[in-house]
Amino acid sequence: MAITIKKIAEICNISRGTVDRVLNNRGKVKPETEVFIRKIAEQMGYEPNPAGKALAAKKKKLVIGVLLVSEGNPFFDEVIRGIRATGIEYVAYGVRVSIKTMCGYDVRRQCELMDEMKSEVNALIINPISDIRVCNKINELVDHGIFVVTVNTDIANSKRACFVGSDYTNGGETACGIMGLLMKGHAKVGVVTGSFKVSGHNQRIAGFKKIMEKKYPEFQLLEIMESEDDDIRAFEVTTKLLQKYEEMDAVFIVAGGVYGVCRALIGQAREQKITVVSFDSAPTTVEMMKRHVVDVTIYQHPYTQGRDAMQVVFAYLVNGTTPKKERHILKNEIKVLENL
Amino acid sequence: MAITIKKIAEICNISRGTVDRVLNNRGKVKPETEVFIRKIAEQMGYEPNPAGKALAAKKKKLVIGVLLVSEGNPFFDEVIRGIRATGIEYVAYGVRVSIKTMCGYDVRRQCELMDEMKSEVNALIINPISDIRVCNKINELVDHGIFVVTVNTDIANSKRACFVGSDYTNGGETACGIMGLLMKGHAKVGVVTGSFKVSGHNQRIAGFKKIMEKKYPEFQLLEIMESEDDDIRAFEVTTKLLQKYEEMDAVFIVAGGVYGVCRALIGQAREQKITVVSFDSAPTTVEMMKRHVVDVTIYQHPYTQGRDAMQVVFAYLVNGTTPKKERHILKNEIKVLENL
DNA sequence: TTGTAGGCGTTATCAC
DNA sequence: GTGATAACGCCTACAA
Numbered sequence: 001m002a003i004t005i006k007k008i009a010e011i012c013n014i015s016r017g018t019v020d021r022v023l024n025n026r027g028k029v030k031p032e033t034e035v036f037i038r039k040i041a042e043q044m045g046y047e048p049n050p051a052g053k054a055l056a057a058k059k060k061k062l063v064i065g066v067l068l069v070s071e072g073n074p075f076f077d078e079v080i081r082g083i084r085a086t087g088i089e090y091v092a093y094g095v096r097v098s099i100k101t102m103c104g105y106d107v108r109r110q111c112e113l114m115d116e117m118k119s120e121v122n123a124l125i126i127n128p129i130s131d132i133r134v135c136n137k138i139n140e141l142v143d144h145g146i147f148v149v150t151v152n153t154d155i156a157n158s159k160r161a162c163f164v165g166s167d168y169t170n171g172g173e174t175a176c177g178i179m180g181l182l183m184k185g186h187a188k189v190g191v192v193t194g195s196f197k198v199s200g201h202n203q204r205i206a207g208f209k210k211i212m213e214k215k216y217p218e219f220q221l222l223e224i225m226e227s228e229d230d231d232i233r234a235f236e237v238t239t240k241l242l243q244k245y246e247e248m249d250a251v252f253i254v255a256g257g258v259y260g261v262c263r264a265l266i267g268q269a270r271e272q273k274i275t276v277v278s279f280d281s282a283p284t285t286v287e288m289m290k291r292h293v294v295d296v297t298i299y300q301h302p303y304t305q306g307r308d309a310m311q312v313v314f315a316y317l318v319n320g321t322t323p324k325k326e327r328h329i330l331k332n333e334i335k336v337l338e339n340l
Numbered sequence: 341m342a343i344t345i346k347k348i349a350e351i352c353n354i355s356r357g358t359v360d361r362v363l364n365n366r367g368k369v370k371p372e373t374e375v376f377i378r379k380i381a382e383q384m385g386y387e388p389n390p391a392g393k394a395l396a397a398k399k400k401k402l403v404i405g406v407l408l409v410s411e412g413n414p415f416f417d418e419v420i421r422g423i424r425a426t427g428i429e430y431v432a433y434g435v436r437v438s439i440k441t442m443c444g445y446d447v448r449r450q451c452e453l454m455d456e457m458k459s460e461v462n463a464l465i466i467n468p469i470s471d472i473r474v475c476n477k478i479n480e481l482v483d484h485g486i487f488v489v490t491v492n493t494d495i496a497n498s499k500r501a502c503f504v505g506s507d508y509t510n511g512g513e514t515a516c517g518i519m520g521l522l523m524k525g526h527a528k529v530g531v532v533t534g535s536f537k538v539s540g541h542n543q544r545i546a547g548f549k550k551i552m553e554k555k556y557p558e559f560q561l562l563e564i565m566e567s568e569d570d571d572i573r574a575f576e577v578t579t580k581l582l583q584k585y586e587e588m589d590a591v592f593i594v595a596g597g598v599y600g601v602c603r604a605l606i607g608q609a610r611e612q613k614i615t616v617v618s619f620d621s622a623p624t625t626v627e628m629m630k631r632h633v634v635d636v637t638i639y640q641h642p643y644t645q646g647r648d649a650m651q652v653v654f655a656y657l658v659n660g661t662t663p664k665k666e667r668h669i670l671k672n673e674i675k676v677l678e679n680l
Numbered sequence: 681t682t683g684t685a686g687g688c689g690t691t692a693t694c695a696c
Numbered sequence: 697g698t699g700a701t702a703a704c705g706c707c708t709a710c711a712a
Contacts, residue, residue: 002432004689015699020691028697049432051398052689054391055704059692092342092389094704170679177678181635182521211678295521296674320690334636334674338517338551339510344705355683360707368681392705395688399707434688683712689704696699 003044004052011044012037023048050319057318058094064313065121067113068151069129071103073256074282075302076127079151082306083125090310093318097310107131114141123147123313128155130199147316151309152300153200154327161316162323164309164330166300168200171332172207175252175277175298178334180216182275182295187216187250190241191224192234194255204254204279222248227257234260235267242268250275259284262293281340289337299333343384344392351384352377363388390659397658398434404653405461407453408491409469411443413596414622415642416467419491422646423465430650433658437650447471454481463487463653468495470539487656491649492640493540494667501656502663504649504670506640508540511672512547515592515617515638518674520556522615522635527556527590530581531564532574534595541594544619548592562588567597574600575607582608590615593634599624602633621680629677639673 005023009016014033021029022037023046029037066083070076080099087097098121100113107129114137117124124146128134135158142148142159154163179187191208194201205224212219222245227234234257241248242264251274253261258278265271271293278285278297288294308328315321345363349356354373361369362377363386369377406423410416420439427437438461440453447469454477457464464486468474475498482488482499494503519527531548534541545564552559562585567574574597581588582604591614593601598618605611611633618625618637628634648668655661 005691006689016690017692017700018698021698024691030697033697047432049395049689051391051394051433052704053691055389055395055688055706056690056692058391058704092387093391174676174679177676178636178674181676296518331673332679333671334518334676334679336514336517336521336674339514339672339674345707346705356706357684357708358682361682364707370681373681389705392688393707395690395704396706396708398688681712684710686707686709688706692701692703694699694701696697 002049003046004049005046008037008041008044008046012040048320050321053320054093054318060094060122062093062095062123062317063121064090064095064097064310064317065117065124066097066099067110067117067124067126068099068101069103069105069110069127070101075280075300076101076152078302079306082303082308083310084306086307086310086314090314090318093314095314095318105129107133110134111137114138117141118144118146121146123149123317125149125151125309125313127152128158130155147313149309149312151305162312162326162328164305164312164328166305166330166332168203169207169210171279171298171300172204172209172254173211174207174332174334175204175279176208176211176216176219178296179250179252179275179277180211180219182277183219183250185216186218187275188220188222188245188247189250189252190222190238190245190248191252191254192227192238192241192257192261193224194229194257195226198255201254208252227255227260229256231257231260231263233257235264236260238264239267242270249273251277253278255279258282258288258294262288262291265293281335286340289340295336297335299335301330301333304330342389343386344389345386348377348381348384348386352380388660390661393660394433394658400434400462402433402435402463402657403461404430404435404437404650404657405457405464406437406439407450407457407464407466408439408441409443409445409450409467410441415620415640416441416492418642419646422643422648423650424646426647426650426654430654430658433654435654435658445469447473450474451477454478457481458484458486461486463489463657465489465491465649465653467492468498470495487653489649489652491645502652502666502668504645504652504668506645506670506672508543509547509550511619511638511640512544512549512594513551514547514672514674515544515619516548516551516556516559518636519590519592519615519617520551520559522617523559523590525556526558527615528560528562528585528587529590529592530562530578530585530588531592531594532567532578532581532597532601533564534569534597535566538595544594567595567600569596571597571600571603573597575604576600578604579607582610589613591617593618595619598622598628598634602628602631605633621675626680629680635676637675639675641670641673644670 005019009019022034138158148160150160150163152165225237238261276294345359349359478498488500490500490503492505565577578601616634
């Protein structure tokens with residue numbers, strides 16, 4: 001049988017209450033007693049019992065806040081589905097989930113919503129906009145005692161406890177790896193990225209280039225265009241690419257705008273001659289896979305991202321466990337129509 | 341706040357003990373009282389609290405038995421890793437894991453080991469040999485009150501509570517899907533299966549054929565050979581295939597023997613001209629991917645299979661939850677070197 | 681057949 | 697500062 005607070009109390013000849021105060025840093029303990037108790041607990045290898053914690057947690061009425069820049073992005077529909085499904089399991093532990101979504105990269109709005117949540121939640125799951133003001137606001141919440149987990153996108157040098165998402169560089173590497181096989185090592189590739197301002201997109205491109213240089217010297221990267229994750233814009237830039245490069249036989253779609261790119265290919269009747277690798281599996285992307293326009297897509301486990309972020313938060317709030325790894329990285333998977 | 345046993349007891353004006361006896365089918369309750377209590381519980385939507393159950397479960401010293409035909413099969417090394425890692429999390433709940441492994445498809449031995457475990461475990465995770473005697477033995481354990489979960493391979497018409505594994509047919513479909521893309525729809529395919537006696541292997545072949553007929557009419561399936569999951573045998577049959585079919589430009593490896601197949605390809609200096617799709621990522625398979633002999637491999641999440649099987653068992657034993665779905669199916673993923 | 685009570689481990693609330 | 701005690705929800709002896 002493992003060591004408990006009660007046992008430590010007996011051994012130290014003090015009450016469980018005091019041991020609890022020490023082990024949970026609640027203060028109001030004489031320094032000597034504190035040191036002594038800590039030593040004993042350490043020595044005996046005390047590990048809090050998750051079931052006990054969970055049972056006691058019911059009274060706390062914990063709230064997990066979720067703040068996502070997700071509106072109009074089908075990827076996040078899945079993330080939210082994972083969060084909701086997991087949240088239902090947690091009601092028995094007295095945990096409630098409060099989800100707020102927003103649309104577009106509006107730094108001020110994200111900070112505002114975080115301010116609102118500051119007094120209402122015990123933890124926050126967020127896909128932060130990459131901006132110093134958001135970073136500072138996150139740090140502010142953390143200092144206020146809120147447990148913050150970033151999901152899908154991380155924010156550098158912030159005090160967030162954990163990041164749950166995929167490895168962007170590896171996503172690009174994987175895209176190039178499969179494209180190399182599909183093209184037998186020879187391709188003239190057009191690239192449609194989301195934005196040069198989004199580091200995740202740039203990382204994917206860097207990963208793609210890295211494998212290209214290492215494994216596929218016959219690959220030729222024609223040009224990189226920005227779609228701003230917008231289908232219309234994607235349609236326009238792809239049309240330009242097609243006109244400019246008659247020889248183009250592959251397209252790497254780094255981010256959103258998949259549908260727009262495909263419509264451009266179809267519009268120029270080049271969709272059967274060009275191999276397309278994209279990311280994620282939005283409904284329109286799936287449709288384009290069924291029409292054999294998109295050949296393969298790289299999948300980032302959106303549902304699992306939501307679920308795992310919730311599990312990390314739950315483990316902390318209810319069981320008092322801090323995540324083992326500060327980055328929780330999911331694999332990039334390759335999907336064809338058959339294993340979607 | 342959710343409804344508890346205590347509340348039901350108050351409402352019914354009887355003791356918690358009696359309510360507990362009813363709700364957990366322990367008998368020794370007057371039929372009328374039983375009916376009444378059940379009605380109230382139903383009405384109020386009683387759901388046992390997992391934390392309470394977990395806490396009380398500590399005294400039971402539960403044992404999860406694991407019986408795997410796994411020796412010499414690297415796929416199961418990963419399954420076991422998932423089981424072990426998950427098991428460690430469960431010691432705090434008084435749950436112990438007892439793993440027995442065996443080698444080769446020895447029905448009598450598997451039944452013997454199940455007999456041994458019958459009196460020692462509260463649940464069993466097993467990859468059953470497809471045989472009526474094993475099926476009967478499983479039913480015997482279930483009738484004896486043991487919660488049985490099959491992992492990786494299911495056994496038809498048994499009383500097992502849940503199956504955790506992948507969809508074999510879809511695995512074959514996925515293999516054909518990606519091969520179709522790699523070969524631009526034109527291939528003369530040699531197939532090396534494990535055994536015609538193993539239904540999972542046959543299902544994969546059926547899935548492959550299905551997509552072939554539907555999507556790739558130009559595919560030609562040359563011949564199917566059995567390797568008996570043995571590298572030497574695989575080497576031999578592949579060598580024969582190579583000699584017989586000069587035109588062969590693709591190989592579909594349905595099960596084990598990947599290394600043997602690859603060595604044959606290398607031996608005949610055909611490895612660069614032939615596209616290879618295999619299953620799983622044994623160390624030798626990874627090596628052959630690095631040497632560009634195997635192009636892609638289909639991945640069945642072995643670690644996750646182990647982990648999820650444990651979670652299903654835990655939820656039942658400790659939280660009293662029966663699995664929502666009787667089949668817990670993991671996706672078939674496509675792996676290249678970059679996203680292994 | 682039913683009721684009582686203590687314990688599983690942690691935590692909050694008192695009283696001292 | 698510290699200690700005692702009653703929850704949290706469930707289970708199981710044992711008593712009636």
